[in-house]
Amino acid sequence: MANGTAPSAAGAKAALPRPHRSRMRRRSPAFWFLIPAILALAVIGIYPLLLALYNSFHQYKLADLASGTPFIGLDNYIATLTDPSFWGALGRTALFLCLTLPIEVALGLFAALMLHRTALPWMRAAARVSLVIPMATTYAVVGLIGRLIFNRQFGVANYLTGLLGIPPQDWLADPTLAFVSVMIMDIWQWTPFCALIMLAGLAMVPKEAEEAARLETPKWSKILWHLQRPYLLPGLTAILILRSADMLKMFDAVFTMTRGGPGTATEFISIYIQRVGFRLFDQGMASAQAVLLLILTIVLSRLYIRFVYREAA
Structure with missing residues (x-):
């Protein structure tokens, strides 16, 4: 009887991830469609903002790049x-x-x-x-x-x-x-x-x-x-x-x-x-x-x- 219930329990455990995998398959197309917008936002909006924030704490003069961009705080x-x-x-x-x-x-x-x-x-x-x-x-x-x-x-x-x-x-x-x-x-x-x-x-x-x-x-x-x-x-x-x-x-x-x-x-x-x-x-x-x-x-x-x-x- 124990031997008879073991395969059914194992089968139940194996069947548990299937709904989760099916939900992931349904959601994955929406995620892939969002990737271009996320990349565009990161390249056009987030990266320039972070770069400007970084430059604002450094001495960054285009006419004197040889001296580098040292950190100068505020x-x-x-x-x-x-x-x-x-x-x-x-x-x-x-x-x-x-x-x-x-x-x-x-x-x-x-x-x-x-x-x-x-x-x-x-x-x-x-x-x-x-x-x-x-x-x-x-x-x-x-x-x-x-x-x-x-x-x-x-x-x-x-x-x-x-x-x-x-x-x-x-x-x-x-x-x-x-x-x-x-x-x-x-x-x-x-x-x-x-x-x-x-x-x-x-x-x-x-x-x-x-x-x-x-x-x-x-x-x-x-x-x-x-x-x-x-x-x-x-x-x-x-x-x-x-x-x-x-x-x-x-x-x-x-x-x-x-x-x-x-x-x-x-x-x-x-x-x-x-x-x-x-x-x-x-x-x-x-x-x-x-x-x-x-x-x-x-x-x-x-x-x-x-x-x-x-x-x-």
């Missing part, structure tokens, strides 16, 4: 935090963000409300297609368009201001006007993005509740604040996070349009980091500045989530 960070040029570039970037982002959000909300209230489906579809065009334009092309629009001799900006009796302005040579010109081009490109996100939030509002609110009060401001606002806040959080991160690292459009000038009027923090890294050839200092910029972006994102998204939740 010297690059201390030099960055005591550099007036770094704080000047960061201040210009913060001013650009504080002036441009509210305008983009306000204009995007206005466009979304207008499209949401229209009863013509074809007009709404045509507007959505037209809103995608500025977003699909690359940053370098936006900078080139800006150089043409604000050209003193044949730019459209001077033609339009001339209709109002204003004499021609040298937009890209005046520090204030160059800053305003970069703002205008960024607003033109990214207001449609804000509008589409806001329109998606408005589409989530229940139609029955919206119709009942319109019957109760004709004031659109009350409907917006009490009914539509909770549905807009998640999208608004995404806009704030994405646009703030984008403005902190914007380089192509500004560099193509003004080269950071005149003087340092449009030398934002990303352009300053590029100048330190590839014109002064100090990769260690530039890496430390990039790491500090990443920390600032993370802090801003956490603040947006805490004060904007939490209110929506």
